[in-house]
Amino acid sequence: MGADLTLSGHLHGGFQRLLFLGGIVSPQCVPFPRYDRGIFMKNGRYMAVSVGLGSHSRIPRIGNPTELVVLDLL
Numbered sequence: 001m002g003a004d005l006t007l008s009g010h011l012h013g014g015f016q017r018l019l020f021l022g023g024i025v026s027p028q029c030v031p032f033p034r035y036d037r038g039i040f041m042k043n044g045r046y047m048a049v050s051v052g053l054g055s056h057s058r059i060p061r062i063g064n065p066t067e068l069v070v071l072d073l074l
Helices: none
Strands: 038-042 045-049
Touching: none
Parallel strands: none
Antiparallel strands: 038 045
């Protein structure tokens, strides 16, 4: 059993991203997180991970532009 749909958010993608490698560090300080941006399948369920709209006053977003994701539920 489980939820049909779960939506959650955080500052995914890290603040800085390296081309072809992805986020440098997650909000939990994990280097090169696996689920930093994109659509993934885990345990037979899809996950849509956005880099989000968040920013920080002291840490600039480098190579990681903000995004707003729109999901069409059919």
